[in-house]
Amino acid sequence: MFKQWSKFIAIFLSAFALTLTIAACTGSSTNSQSPTTGNSPAGGADSITVYTALEDDQISGYLESFEQANPNTEVNIVRDSTGVVTAKLLAEKDNPQADVVWGLAVSSLLVADEQGMLEPYAPQGLEQVQAQFRDEANPPHWVGIDAWMSAFCVNTIEAEKKNLPIPQSWDDLIKPEYKGQIVMSNPASSGTGFLSVSAILQLKGEEAGWTYLDALHENVAQYMHSGSKPCKAAGAGEYPIGISFDYRAIKQKNDGEPIEAVFPREGSGWDIEANALVKKADIKEASRTFLDWAISDEVSKKYAESFPITAVQTDVPIPAGYPADPLKQLIPNDFKWAAANRDAILTEWTERYDSKSEPKSS
Amino acid sequence: MTSSPSTHPTFLQRLFPPQVKQITTREDWFMRVLLILGTVWLLVGVVFPLYPMVMRSFQDTSGNGVGLANYARYLSTPALAISLVNTFYIAIASTLVSVIFGFIYAYALTRTRMFGKPVFRILGILPLYIPPLAHAIGLIYLFGNKGLVTTGVLGWLPGWDINLYGANGIIIGESLYCFPQAVVIMITALSLTDARLYEAADVLRSSPLRTFFTVTLPSVKYGLMSAIFVCFTLAFTDFGVPKVVGGNFNVLATDIYKQVIGQQNFSMGATISVFLLIPTVAAFVVDRIVQRRQTALVSAKAVPFQPKPNPVLDWTMFGICTLIAAFAVIVFATIIFASLVQVWPYNLALGLKHYDFSRVGGGGYAAYWNSIRMSLYTAIFGTIAVFIGAYLVEKGRGLGWLRAINYFLSTIPLALPGLVLGLAYVFFFNNPTWFNGTVYNPFHWLYGTMAILVVCNVIHFYTVCFLTANTSLKQIDPEFESVSASMSVPFYKTFWRVTVPLSLPAILEIGIYYFINAMVTISAIIFLYPPTLPLAAVAIVNMDDAGDVAAAAAMSTLIVCTSIGVRLLYWFLTRGLQKRTQAWLQQ
Numbered sequence: 001m002f003k004q005w006s007k008f009i010a011i012f013l014s015a016f017a018l019t020l021t022i023a024a025c026t027g028s029s030t031n032s033q034s035p036t037t038g039n040s041p042a043g044g045a046d047s048i049t050v051y052t053a054l055e056d057d058q059i060s061g062y063l064e065s066f067e068q069a070n071p072n073t074e075v076n077i078v079r080d081s082t083g084v085v086t087a088k089l090l091a092e093k094d095n096p097q098a099d100v101v102w103g104l105a106v107s108s109l110l111v112a113d114e115q116g117m118l119e120p121y122a123p124q125g126l127e128q129v130q131a132q133f134r135d136e137a138n139p140p141h142w143v144g145i146d147a148w149m150s151a152f153c154v155n156t157i158e159a160e161k162k163n164l165p166i167p168q169s170w171d172d173l174i175k176p177e178y179k180g181q182i183v184m185s186n187p188a189s190s191g192t193g194f195l196s197v198s199a200i201l202q203l204k205g206e207e208a209g210w211t212y213l214d215a216l217h218e219n220v221a222q223y224m225h226s227g228s229k230p231c232k233a234a235g236a237g238e239y240p241i242g243i244s245f246d247y248r249a250i251k252q253k254n255d256g257e258p259i260e261a262v263f264p265r266e267g268s269g270w271d272i273e274a275n276a277l278v279k280k281a282d283i284k285e286a287s288r289t290f291l292d293w294a295i296s297d298e299v300s301k302k303y304a305e306s307f308p309i310t311a312v313q314t315d316v317p318i319p320a321g322y323p324a325d326p327l328k329q330l331i332p333n334d335f336k337w338a339a340a341n342r343d344a345i346l347t348e349w350t351e352r353y354d355s356k357s358e359p360k361s362s
Numbered sequence: 363m364t365s366s367p368s369t370h371p372t373f374l375q376r377l378f379p380p381q382v383k384q385i386t387t388r389e390d391w392f393m394r395v396l397l398i399l400g401t402v403w404l405l406v407g408v409v410f411p412l413y414p415m416v417m418r419s420f421q422d423t424s425g426n427g428v429g430l431a432n433y434a435r436y437l438s439t440p441a442l443a444i445s446l447v448n449t450f451y452i453a454i455a456s457t458l459v460s461v462i463f464g465f466i467y468a469y470a471l472t473r474t475r476m477f478g479k480p481v482f483r484i485l486g487i488l489p490l491y492i493p494p495l496a497h498a499i500g501l502i503y504l505f506g507n508k509g510l511v512t513t514g515v516l517g518w519l520p521g522w523d524i525n526l527y528g529a530n531g532i533i534i535g536e537s538l539y540c541f542p543q544a545v546v547i548m549i550t551a552l553s554l555t556d557a558r559l560y561e562a563a564d565v566l567r568s569s570p571l572r573t574f575f576t577v578t579l580p581s582v583k584y585g586l587m588s589a590i591f592v593c594f595t596l597a598f599t600d601f602g603v604p605k606v607v608g609g610n611f612n613v614l615a616t617d618i619y620k621q622v623i624g625q626q627n628f629s630m631g632a633t634i635s636v637f638l639l640i641p642t643v644a645a646f647v648v649d650r651i652v653q654r655r656q657t658a659l660v661s662a663k664a665v666p667f668q669p670k671p672n673p674v675l676d677w678t679m680f681g682i683c684t685l686i687a688a689f690a691v692i693v694f695a696t697i698i699f700a701s702l703v704q705v706w707p708y709n710l711a712l713g714l715k716h717y718d719f720s721r722v723g724g725g726g727y728a729a730y731w732n733s734i735r736m737s738l739y740t741a742i743f744g745t746i747a748v749f750i751g752a753y754l755v756e757k758g759r760g761l762g763w764l765r766a767i768n769y770f771l772s773t774i775p776l777a778l779p780g781l782v783l784g785l786a787y788v789f790f791f792n793n794p795t796w797f798n799g800t801v802y803n804p805f806h807w808l809y810g811t812m813a814i815l816v817v818c819n820v821i822h823f824y825t826v827c828f829l830t831a832n833t834s835l836k837q838i839d840p841e842f843e844s845v846s847a848s849m850s851v852p853f854y855k856t857f858w859r860v861t862v863p864l865s866l867p868a869i870l871e872i873g874i875y876y877f878i879n880a881m882v883t884i885s886a887i888i889f890l891y892p893p894t895l896p897l898a899a900v901a902i903v904n905m906d907d908a909g910d911v912a913a914a915a916a917m918s919t920l921i922v923c924t925s926i927g928v929r930l931l932y933w934f935l936t937r938g939l940q941k942r943t944q945a946w947l948q949q
Contacts, residue, residue, distance in 0.1 A: 049893065056723035056908055078893040079723055081907070084623055091423075091626035157708070189624045222527060222609045225907040232909030236706055237508045258708060354441050354612070 047074035048286045051089060053082040053191055054103040054273065055228060055247065058306055065298045066290065073286045081226045082108055082191025083346075089278075093117055096280045099287040102294055103273040105191040107198070109142045110339035112276070118142065119279040124292040125312070133272055133311035142274040143295060147309040149268035149330060150196045151246045153231035157258045158240040167241065169265035170200065174215040183222045183230040184243040186354070188346050191271060192227025192245045197349060198338045199269025199331055210348070217353050235259050247306050250321040261321055267331035271338075272311070389852050390760060397754045397764055403747070404771040406805065407821040408778070411790035415782070418632040418789055432633040442617060446637060449613040452529055453598035456536035460593045463537070463686055464544025465586070470679035471545075472552040473578075475671045477680055485687040487542040491925040492694060493882035494539040495902050496918030498606035499911060500693040501526060501535055503700040508707045510696065527609030535603035538693060540593035541686075547592065551585020552578075556664040584653055591649040592776075595642045599779030601885055606906055614638050615885070618781050622889060632789070635782045646777035694922070701916035716916040724904040724913075725896025730920055733898035736815050737880035744820040744827065744876040749869055752831035753857060757843060769832075776825035780885025787818055788889050810892040818890055819880045827872040834868035835861070870936050878925045 052059065059077060066075070078098070080088070086108040089098060093115055101109065112118055122139035133144035152173075154166050164181065167173050173182060185193030201209035221239055224230050230242030231249055235257040246268070249261035275294050277287060293299060295312055304316035308326040323329050422428045436442050467486055470476050489497065504511050505526040514521035524530055559581070563573040579586075601615030608616060614634055622631035702712045719726030751772060755765045775783070791809040795802055808814040838861060846856040862869070884899045891897050898921055905914040 056910075057721040060720055076893050080623075080904075083625075087624060087626035091628070188620070224909070226909060229907065229909030232911070236911070237708070238502075238506055257705065351439070351441065354610075 046072050046286055047076060048099040048284055048290060049076045049078060049097055050100045050102050050290065051078050051085050051098040052102040052104065053080065053085045055306075057251075058247075058302075062299055062302050065296075065302075066293050069293065070286070070289060073289070075290070081185075081189045082194065083187070083189040086111065089117065090115065096278045098278050099280075099284055100290050101274075101276045101278060102290070103145060103275065105195070106142060106144065106272040106274045106335050107194065107338040107342060108191065109274055109276055110335060111342055113141045114339070117279055119277040119283060121277040121288065121291060123275075123288070123295055125295055125297075128297075128313075129295055129311045130313065133274075142276045143291070144272040144274040144311040145295060145300070146303045146307040146311060147270050147272050147330070148192075148307060149246050149270035149326075150192065150199060150264070151244060151249045151268060152262040152264065153234040153242040153244050153249045153252065154260045154262055155234045155237050155240045155258055156260050158234075158237045162240060164240060166260055166262065168262060170203075170212070171266070173241075173243075174212065174219060176219075178219045178241065180219065180221045181239060182216075182219045182241045182243065183224055183233050183239045184216075184220050185227045185230055186223040186225060187349055188354070189225050190227045193223070193243075194338075194342070194346070195245075195269040195271045195333075196243055197269075197345060198341075199267070199333070201345065202269075202334065202337070203266055203331055210352075213349075214352070220353075223353065231259070246308075246322065250319060251306075253321055254319075263323055263329050268329050270330045270333055271335075393754070393758055393853060394761055396750070397758055397761055397768065400751050400754050401764060401768050401771065404751075404768065407817060408771055408774050408824075411783075411786035412778075414789040414793070414796075415632050415635060415786040418629055419636050421629050423627055423629050432629055433636075436630070436633055436637070441612070442634075445612045445614050445617050448529070448611060449598060449615075450641075452532045452536060452604075452613060453594050455529075455533045456540055456597035457590055457593040459533065459537040460540035460544045460597075461586070461589050464541055464589060464593075465548050466679070467541075467683055467686055468545050468548030468552050470683050472549055473667070473669050474676050474679050475669050476676050476683065482683050482687055485691060486545045486683075488687075488694060489538050489690050490542045491878060491882070491922050491929070492538075492697070493602060493884065493899050493902065493918060493921060494535065494600055495602035495606055495884060495899070495906070496697055496915070496922065497538045497693060498531065498535045498603045499700070499902075499906070499915050499918060500697040501531055501607055502911065503696045503706070503915070504693065505531070505534075513707070526607055528607075528611040531607030531609075532604050532611065532613070535607055536597040536600060538690065539600060539603065540596050541690070543592050543596065544589040547585055547589040548582070551582040551588075555581055555667045557667040558665050560667065587649060587652050591645050594645055595777070595779070598641060599638055599781065599885070601781060602903075605903065615779075615781055618785070619888070622785065628785070628789070631785055635779075635785055638779050639777075639782055642779055643777050646774075650773070697915050697922075698919050700912060701919045703912070706912060716912040717920075719901075719913060719917070722905050722910040722913045723908050724901025724917070726901070729896035729901045730898045730917070732812075732895050733881055733921070734924065736812060736819070736895075736897065737877045739812065739816045740819040740880040741873045741877040743816060744823070745869060745873045747820055748824060748827040748872055749831050749862075749865070752828050752835055753861065756832055756835040757840070757853075757857075757861070759853075772828040773825050775821050775823070778822070780822055780883060780887075781889075783822055784818065784886040784889040787814065787886075810894075812895060815887055815890060815895070815897075818886050819876070819883065822883065822886045823876060823879045827875060830868055830872055830875075831865070834865045838864050867940060870932070870940070874929060874932050877928060881921055881925050 054062070056079060059079065063075065063077075066073075078085070078088075082105050085101075085104055089096075089101065089104075089108075089112050092098070096117065101112075109118065118141045120137060120139040120141050123143060126134070126140070126143065129143055133147070135141045135143070152167060156166070158164075159166055162181070164177060165172075167175075167178065172178075184196070187193035187197045197213065200212055203209070204212055224233070227245050228248045230239075231244035231252060232242075233239050234242035234244075235252045237258075246261070246263070249259060253259045253261055275291055277283065277291060297312065297314070300310055300312040301314050301316050304310045304314040305319060308318040308322045309330075318324070318326065419432055420427055420429060422431070467482070471479055471483060471486070476482070492500075501509075503509055505524050506512060507523075507526075509526070512521050512523045512526075555578075559577050560573065563577055568576070599615055601613075601619055604611070604613045604616045605619065614637055618631050618634045618638070621627045621634060700706060701716050702714070703709075704711045704713050704715060725732070751768070755769050755772070758765055791803070791805055791814060793803055794806050808817070842856060842860050843853065846853065846860075882899055884903060887897060888900055888903065891900060898917055902914045902917050902921075905911070905917065
């Protein structure tokens with residue numbers, strides 16, 4: 001027993017000494033050492049790392065058809081809220097870990113594109129994608145898959161108990177009776193939070209927009225990490241009203257939770273969920289295959305089961321609970337403006353509302 | 363911990379004393395090499411990673427030096443500076459609550475003839491098996507806006523709203539988290555006493571209260587200091603509880619998370635880490651200085667204390683302990699209940715729906731198995747590393763200064779918050795080169811592997827295990843080594859045949875301690891884990907972030923049941939082993 005042990009130590013020791021020697025040698029010959037590609041989670045040619053902000057309960061359903069068609073490609077999904085994925089992408093600019101971005105807000109992708117991080121690529125079937133859902137450049141830097149918009153989740157049981165009328169518009173939300181009854185996503189971490197804030201600033205103009213957000217802040221009990229959490233909190237009755245997004249509201253309603261999906265009268269903020277190829281030294285063929293698949297008819301039908309507006313038009317009927325003409329619900333959204341001002345808006349927002357005061361519940 | 367120039371020569375002189383006459387055998391060299399290796403391991407695991415992290419706090423996001431600009435920005439942003447005050451507030455409050463209750467609880471267990479002590483002993487440390495995040499989730503289901511208490515068990519009783527989200531929730535959660543630590547420390551402190559002191563007090567007709575303040579409290583002051591230090595550090599640096607029930611009440615730990623995960627601003631994360639590090643290191647230094655003054659209270663002539671029956675005291679204590687234990691049990695039971703309820707609070711039918719993790723984030727059962735694997739590796743390699751390390755320090759020969767350094771390095775991890783350690787590891791191991799690309803980083807390959815997670819866990823919980831091993835080794839008579847040496851039995855044979863079997867209880871305790879802590883820990887690994895290795899405790903954070911609180915409760919239940927199950931299995935399997943190796947103690 002002990003012999004093995006001492007042998008192990010001897011081997012370990014010599015390995016260690018060898019490492020040190022090598023380290024010392026390469027240290028003196030410096031720059032010839034090219035930095036390795038970091039912690040690329042899986043090194044094989046048939047494995048790709050996909051950054052996405054799609055919902056957890058959508059991803060596995062979407063991916064099924066890709067896995068069937070490409071059984072040998074291993075897809076490592078890195079999923080988080082829009083703000084987190086964006087920040088991660090930008091932080092890794094010099095050493096990108098992602099191969100593909102799938103379903104990330106265009107206002108975020110434009111920021112990455114601005115930094116030259118996206119490789120133009122025209123996926124197969126691009127002609128099917130409606131023009132307003134893809135980058136104008138040819139080949140495009142990004143290609144959209146669907147659009148999502150802000151919606152309120154209102155818990156009907158709790159609203160009735162507390163005698164709260166169901167809010168129908170953004171302006172309703174700042175009425176004093178809703179004090180401490182509203183939860184909303186934090187725009188710094190959540191794409192849904194950002195599109196709501198950006199919608200208010202575009203609808204009302206910057207000055208009036210911030211005044212409105214000040215008033216809304218008085219009614220907000222908590223700012224939450226993700227776009228879906230406010231709706232889930234509303235569904236559990238923890239808070240009666242959550243400012244969230246369409247898919248989440250309608251999904252929970254259809255799952256039997258006491259949720260009313262409200263599309264605000266002034267219109268909804270919205271964004272396109274889009275894909276892009278990450279610019280890096282070794283772009284894998286599997287990445288392109290993935291992007292081709294991501295706008296295929298097959299998966300677009302799946303998108304259409306979640307969202308009424310998809311980039312590739314399908315024959316799937318608009319899911320129950322949506323307005324009959326969802327396009328009319330969308331406000332005119334200037335993505336270029338949103339992307340250019342994203343940083344400034346978030347800084348301003350964080351300074352004004354993040355942690356400045358304790359939650360003022362009831 | 364590099365040696366300063368002034369002490370360097372003395373070290374060298376001690377390393378090569380001019381008039382050395384001792385015969386240094388090959389065996390001695392072997393031990394020295396091991397000791398040096400052990401020191402290198404601690405330096406790489408504990409000290410070196412801190413350097414790039416502290417440096418990073420003086421740089422902007424692209425790595426240019428900016429002096430103190432990050433600190434200035436942090437302190438001048440009111441929202442961020444508030445966090446500092448908030449953190450002190452909740453840490454001090456939680457420390458007070460957990461240490462006071464912990465003291466009462468431990469006092470009842472050691473100094474009274476309370477009914478049902480064995481049960482209370484087990485229930486008192488139950489919260490150890492529950493991740494702090496899970497405590498917070500339990501609190502939501504009890505005191506949240508739709509919690510059982512807030513709504514009066516869903517409308518049967520008058521409700522009680524404690525305004526959970528914010529400071530209140532954090533303090534309750536942290537107190538639950540710190541309480542068992544305080545209990546364990548206080549039990550040890552209160553057990554070591556000399557009954558003769560109490561007999562003397564009795565003879566002198568001192569009132570029980572006076573005896574308590576003049577005999578009991580002074581005799582446990584070092585334990586009390588330790589408990590305060592441990593609880594303060596835990597509450598000050600924990601991030602799980604504030605993350606879940608903090609609402610808009612920000613603390614340093616959640617700030618670091620927001621900066622690093624939310625904004626990927628590693629420089630600001632490093633800056634806040636330094637703020638987190640300063641008070642914990644200060645507490646650590648104070649604790650070390652105080653503990654050094656401790657002298658042996660229990661001499662060889664000490665008489666063990668036997669509490670006398672005292673119905674009033676015993677039953678009062680029974681009442682208080684029942685309340686405390688009941689609270690811990692209720693929180694745990696609530697977590698399990700919430701994980702089984704279909705749609706809280708509207709459909710209370712029970713089912714296993716939330717245990718199907720395929721529709722939620724975090725990695726589901728893959729994460730659960732990864733956590734078990736990681737905890738197992740941590741238990742095995744951690745125990746080996748700690749025990750050999752403690753052996754070399756306690757029983758090694760020669761190189762006394764190096765053993766002293768080794769001892770000191772082994773105690774540092776206690777002062778390092780998990781978030782800081784994890785972030786430091788990111789900076790240290792992720793970089794392919796050091797010093798602006800002049801030196802190749804020989805440890806870079808570890809980054810993003812299971813190995814680095816295990817190393818991080820081993821270091822994170824190193825100190826407690828090290829001290830356990832150290833205490834146990836101190837109890838073994840050094841004569842064994844002398845006799846072996848005079849019979850020219852090499853030290854490693856003595857180690858394997860005498861030391862290890864004698865210390866087996868301690869070794870087994872260390873193993874299980876590592877396993878349980880690796881199962882529940884979040885702070886140290888949340889920045890380190892690669893996307894290919896999701897982990898169960900981290901999955902709780904992801905699920906909670908997405909709003910899937912019931913699934914988070916389900917994952918918490920799995921973790922807790924696994925830890926308790928492993929604990930029971932372990933106890934069952936090692937019972938025989940312990941009996942055999944410890945038979946010599948009972949004559």
